[in-house]
Amino acid sequence: MKRSMLDILQCPIDRHYPLELFEIEVAGDGEIREGVLACAKCxxxxxxxxxxxxxxxxELRNKERDVGFLQRWQAKIPEKILRQGNPWHL
Incomplete structure (x- = not known):
């Protein structure tokens, strides 16, 4: 994901803008390979x-995939998302 996308992305649930970005893996060209966008409102x-x-x-999210993502990257994801994030957390 290009960082410039933060200028246009908003939460699809409550339309909050801007979203917080937590980078996990960044490519040599600066593209975010793995990370998390978080809505401070919901x-x-x-x-x-x-x-x-x-x-x-x-209703369209895959719980197994999302929880697996949290488990795989839990050392690099903020505790608040891991323990209280919606729609699922660890």
Missing amino acids: GRYYPIMEEIPVMLPD
Whole structure:
């Protein structure tokens, strides 16, 4: 994901802007390979997987994939997202 996308992305649930970015893996060209976008208003998080922000409404999200992402990167994801993030947390 390009950092410049932060200028246009908003939470699909409550339309909050801007979203917080937590970088996990960054490519040599500055693209964010893995990370998390977080909404400070509703507490939802949106994983960035293989450079793609996955910003789906709750009913379309894959719980196994999201929880697996949190488990895989828990050492690099803020505790607040891990323990209180919506729609699922550890």
